[in-house]
Amino acid sequence: MYRTYRYSPPASPGEAAIGAKIMAQSFVVAVEQEQTYVDTLGHDHLRLVRHGDDILGGLVLLPMGQWFGGQRVTMTGVGSVAIAPQGREQGAATFLMGAAVQEMAQAGVPISTLYPAVQRLYHQVGYGLGGTYCLWDIATAQIPEQRPSLDLYPLYPIALDPHQLLQVDRQLSWGQTHPGGLDRHPFLWQRLVNPGEGDSFAYGLGSSQSPQGYVIYRQNRDRYGPTTLTIQAWAAASQVAIASLWAFFAQHRSQIDRIQWTGGVVDPLAMALPEQRASLRSSTQWxxxxxxxxxxxxxxxxxxxxxxxxxxxxxxxxxxxxxxxxxxxxxxxxxxxxxxxxxxxxxxxxxxxxxxxxxxxxxxxxxxxxxxxxxxxxxxxxxxxxxxxxxxxxxx
Ligand SMILES: CC(C)(COP(=O)(O)OP(=O)(O)OC[C@H]1O[C@@H](n2cnc3c(N)ncnc32)[C@H](O)[C@@H]1OP(=O)(O)O)[C@@H](O)C(=O)NCCC(=O)NCCS
CATH class of the missing domain: 3.30.1050.10 (SCP2 sterol-binding domain)
Incomplete structure (x- = not known):
């Protein structure tokens, strides 16, 4: 049975807090963490769905861009779609998403992209499968030993300036060679350089006058498992630049056991290795x-x-x-x-x-x-x- 719902931004910080609490419960994260997320993003990015006076759930709109055919297409990302357990399976999320699509259409937004936990819900409001997001992994011992042919220089102090990375990203026109690539929302840049847990490291490739790429990564030492270097973001202007990144990762092998990264099912980092030693650990589609x-x-x-x-x-x-x-x-x-x-x-x-x-x-x-x-x-x-x-x- 479909009920009568209403859709709107939060009318007050208190309403935003109710939305954040439902999102925290739905995604099994701490309420404080979700509250910080919506506060940092700004409450104007939040949309709520109500039945009568009750707030039943909400979502977050992230205006950014995505590259297709070598051009940037203005895109609104949708995240944190959540309905409180007592309001589920009665059409609330379908209404919320339908209203969000209509709001975006009225604003002239060209496209919207999201990660579906429930594909059927988004199909019903016109989303189709768009591309891949895969987790790759390789043992550092499997990376060929060689010296990077391009210099790597630290982009320190990283926490101060996500803008610097954004500039390098733009200078390289990375997305032009990479369909589906994101022109990140400032919040996503901020999250890359300041992930909240552990430290991020960032290096540029080539020189700051003529950047050939960059990499941002984190390291994790598991007392009982492998020590892992996780690439959070990277860009490279050429095959030489990608090979230099691999040579750089290999230089971590005395302490780092594995390198992990997210990319495509047809992945440029994996394909730049001379042998097919990288493993595709998981794959999903946006x-x-x-x-x-x-x-x-x-x-x-x-x-x-x-x-x-x-x-x-x-x-x-x-x-x-x-x-x-x-x-x-x-x-x-x-x-x-x-x-x-x-x-x-x-x-x-x-x-x-x-x-x-x-x-x-x-x-x-x-x-x-x-x-x-x-x-x-x-x-x-x-x-x-x-x-x-x-x-x-x-x-x-
Ligand atoms: C997923 C969620 C948002 C769905 O909300 P909802 O209000 O129950 O969804 P609706 O009633 O509008 O249902 C929409 C469609 O999705 C289907 N659906 C809903 N929950 C589902 C689930 N857990 N698994 C599979 N399909 C589901 C419904 O059957 C319906 O399809 P149908 O019309 O063909 O029957 C809600 O269960 C939730 O908040 N879950 C936790 C957070 C989450 O996973 N969010 C999604 C992030 S992408």
Whole structure:
């Protein structure tokens, strides 16, 4: 039975505290930790769902960016979706997420991305699978010994300046070579340099005048288990830069037993090793929603050297302005969208997300019955959205 719910930001710090408490209980973390999270982020990032006077749950909106086709697409991350146990399985989360999508659409947000604990919930409001997030691991003894060909210099004192890392990240245009990569929210940068437990270390590659990459990592000594170096974030401008990172990690081998990192199922760090010695420990998939069709398709990048039109017919029961026919015109690697056209490729909004990120090709989606398209439109869309397998190293 669906009840009548309301959606809004917290009206007072007290309401934000109730939301934080429900999130803490739902994610099995200390209330104080969750309260600090929502206070640091700002209560204007919080949304609550109510039934009558009761606050039943909430979520957090994180405005940032994500790279697709070599271009930054404005993206709102959704996190901490939580409903108090007494309010569950009655449609509260579906209402909350639906209202959040409509709010984002009204604000013109192009896309939204999240990590689903319950995939069905997000499918119902138009999110589709977007890319991978994998945990990789290798014994340091398995890394070939060599000297880094690029210098590494400490980015100290790290706790003072996440902005410095952000600048290096921007200078390298790391995301341009890495579909799905995050242009992090300042809170996520802050969390990288100040994780709350243990110390973070950060090194630049090359020189500060001409950075070739960076790495941020933590170390953990387990009295009874392996001592681990966990890479929290990295970027590298070239294969030489990646090889220098590996050589740097190998230099930790007298005390560090294992190196761990998060990346993609097709992972550039793992693939830079001469042998397939790294193990894929776990793999999950994030989901993306095309919130505003016109801006999402216009902000993404496309292959250069094409001048083509793709005629889409989009089905979006939740956001009226996305519903119907659109023509995507691609020229010089950029796209423009106008209403109308023949509707050669009929696509529900969740499948459009999977196509948009490049996780599945239009031809594969057609074979699976997820889209309905003329053979010519399916093969054109396959080319337009093709790229490396999308992945993200950050969890939020
Ligand atoms: C996951 C959670 C937000 C769902 O809230 P809810 O209000 O019970 O969800 P809804 O009633 O709107 O259900 C939405 C859909 O998800 C399904 N669903 C809900 N809880 C589920 C669960 N634990 N496992 C699998 N499916 C679930 C529902 O059956 C429904 O699908 P249906 O309409 O096809 O039947 C809630 O259980 C919760 O807060 N859990 C702890 C925190 C968490 O895991 N949050 C999700 C982070 S991504």
């Amino acid at each position: 989901m993306t929603r095309i919130v505003t069709v016109e801006t999402a398709l216009a902000q993404r990048g496309y292959p250069h050297g094409l001048a083509v039109e793709l005629h889409l017919d989009i089905q979006d029961p939740l956001v009226d302005t996305n519903q119907g026919r659109f023509v995507l015109t691609v020229r010089d690697g950029r796209g423009q969208v106008a209403p109308g056209g023949r509707g050669d490729l009929v696509v529900p909004i969740d499948a459009l997300a999977t196509l948009f990120t490049g996780l599945r090709s239009a031809q594969a989606l057609r074979t699976l019955g997820r889209i309905d398209a003329t053979p010519a439109a399916a093969s054109l869309a396959t080319v337009l959205f093709a790229g490396d397998s999308p992945w993200m190293a950050d969890f939020f």
